[in-house]
Each structure stands twice: as C-alpha cells, then as structure tokens.
Amino acid sequence: MAARRGVYARRNAGHRARQAQLLEQAVSDWDRMRVAFDGLRSAIRLFARRRPPLGTPPGTHEKTAAELTREATAYLTHLAGRIDRGEYDAKKEPAA
Numbered sequence: 264m265a266a267r268r269g270v271y272a273r274r275n276a277g278h279r280a281r282q283a284q285l286l287e288q289a290v291s292d293w294d295r296m297r298v299a300f301d302g303l304r305s306a307i308r309l310f311a312r313r314r315p316p317l318g319t320p321p322g323t324h325e326k327t328a329a330e331l332t333r334e335a336t337a338y339l340t341h342l343a344g345r346i347d348r349g350e351y352d353a354k355k356e357p358a359a
Contacts, residue, residue: 282306286302
C-alpha cells in the first residue's frame with residue numbers, strides 16, 4: 264500500500280519546526296553549530312525509533328541510525344583532524 268499523500272511532509276514536523284526556531288534564535292556561529300549538532304542527534308534518535316514499513320525486518324531503522332551516527336562521527340573526526348593539522352591556518356601572503 265502506498266503512503267498517503269502528505270504523510271512524509273508531516274513526519275517529525277514538530278521536531279523540524281523546533282530545530283528551525285532554535286537555529287533562528289541562535290546568536291553566534293558557535294550557537295548555531297551546537298543547535299545543528301543537537302538537532303542531528305535528536306533526528307537520528309527519532310529515526311531509530313521509527314517503525315519500519317510492513318515486510319521490513321525489525322531493527323532496520325536502528326541499524327541505519329547506527330550507520331548514520333558512524334558516518335557523522337567519521338566526518339567530524341576528519342574535520343577536526345584537518346583543523347589540528349593546520350590545513351585551515353592563515354598563510355602568509357607572498358611579498359610582491
């Protein structure tokens with residue numbers, strides 16, 4: 264049976280609205296990063312608890328949520344490593 268029209272548009276609408284509100288209220292880039300990180304964590308938690316469609320093995324969403332968590336962790340770890348290696352350090356301008 265196909266999903267009813269608009270079901271996906273309403274899914275986690277409260278969560279999305281709250282995250283948008285928090286991002287809008289964030290004053291600094293640091294606050295926006297914190298809100299985005301917290302939003303990702305809560306989205307993954309909500310996804311992990313979502314009931315899979317009929318005919319899909321139980322635990323499917325939990326497994327995918329674990330993969331998403333590993334992927335986000337790997338990206339953040341990679342980015343932190345690039346920062347630590349100085350890839351973003353200011354470079355001295357060559358003399359003219």
